[in-house]
Amino acid sequence: MLQPLFLEEIDDDGIARVTLTRPEVHNAFNDMLVAELTAALHGLGTDDRVRAVVLAAQGRNFCAGADLNWMKRMAGYTEEKNLEDARALAGLMRTLNELPKPTIALVQGRAMGGGVGLVACCDIAIAAETANFTLSEVKLGLIPAVIAPYVIAAMGERPARRYFLTAETFTAREAHGFGLVHEVVSDEALEDAGLKVLRALGKGGPSAQVAAKDLIFAVSHRPIDDTVAEDTAARIARQRASREGREGVAAFLEKRNPSWVKK
Numbered sequence: 001m002l003q004p005l006f007l008e009e010i011d012d013d014g015i016a017r018v019t020l021t022r023p024e025v026h027n028a029f030n031d032m033l034v035a036e037l038t039a040a041l042h043g044l045g046t047d048d049r050v051r052a053v054v055l056a057a058q059g060r061n062f063c064a065g066a067d068l069n070w071m072k073r074m075a076g077y078t079e080e081k082n083l084e085d086a087r088a089l090a091g092l093m094r095t096l097n098e099l100p101k102p103t104i105a106l107v108q109g110r111a112m113g114g115g116v117g118l119v120a121c122c123d124i125a126i127a128a129e130t131a132n133f134t135l136s137e138v139k140l141g142l143i144p145a146v147i148a149p150y151v152i153a154a155m156g157e158r159p160a161r162r163y164f165l166t167a168e169t170f171t172a173r174e175a176h177g178f179g180l181v182h183e184v185v186s187d188e189a190l191e192d193a194g195l196k197v198l199r200a201l202g203k204g205g206p207s208a209q210v211a212a213k214d215l216i217f218a219v220s221h222r223p224i225d226d227t228v229a230e231d232t233a234a235r236i237a238r239q240r241a242s243r244e245g246r247e248g249v250a251a252f253l254e255k256r257n258p259s260w261v262k263k
Contacts, residue, residue, distance in 0.1 A: 005033040008040055013262060014051035015198055016044045023059025028067040029114055031085060038092045045099045052102040052201050054194060055122060065113025089114065090146040096121040097150055100210045102201050106194050107131045108187065117147030120154035123213065125181040126193045127172040133180065134169045155180040205244045205260055211235065
């Protein structure tokens with residue numbers, strides 16, 4: 001019986017946990033994992049039970065990027081077949097980045113190449129203090145192409161200009177300084193730190209969180225002009241008039257918890 005490439009669980013609070021389960025290869029990608037993980041994330045994004053998604057990994061390391069056996073096969077691919085493979089990985093990153101639910105990465109050990117991309121695509125990233133990060137592609141004569149938009153958005157152009165070119169390893173504390181991760185905690189506290197963020201997420205309106213995430217994509221890197229101003233006005237008007245918006249304001253005025261907060 002084949003061992004699953006990842007585990008997917010949804011608890012009673014609507015928290016979906018996706019755990020990479022290939023510790024023997026440091027949770028590296030292959031084409032099958034890319035395809036199956038993309039499909040699973042699509043499913044979670046449209047599942048009304050799901051409030052948030054946690055991305056984690058078994059073993060000592062979070063994700064080592066591309067699987068060596070996959071890389072051996074890619075070495076013999078034509079440019080057309082390589083393009084097909086690259087599009088699949090790009091689809092995984094985009095799916096995770098645009099998932100209409102809050103996402104949290106819990107990072108331990110090493111995150112390399114595409115593993116750094118997974119971290120950058122999550123809304124919130126928490127790293128163990130012994131975690132480290134490497135954009136190692138140039139050492140192989142390659143480039144971190146499909147993850148670049150997300151990594152640069154997360155850590156900034158200036159650090160990327162160093163680490164894309166040198167492939168040096170940087171620490172969790174350095175990643176925090178760049179903005180790639182939001183919080184660094186002791187290895188033992190990683191799960192508890194994730195739970196703390198999940199409790200905070202549980203206080204927000206589910207549809208408001210979806211709308212808030214979409215709002216970020218809508219206004220980022222755009223000039224503040226009449227179009228943006230009108231769009232933002234329309235967005236808050238819709239949310240105020242929504243059932244969830246009315247319930248949230250009523251609960252605040254009545255000094256009670258809104259209906260979506262667990263008792």
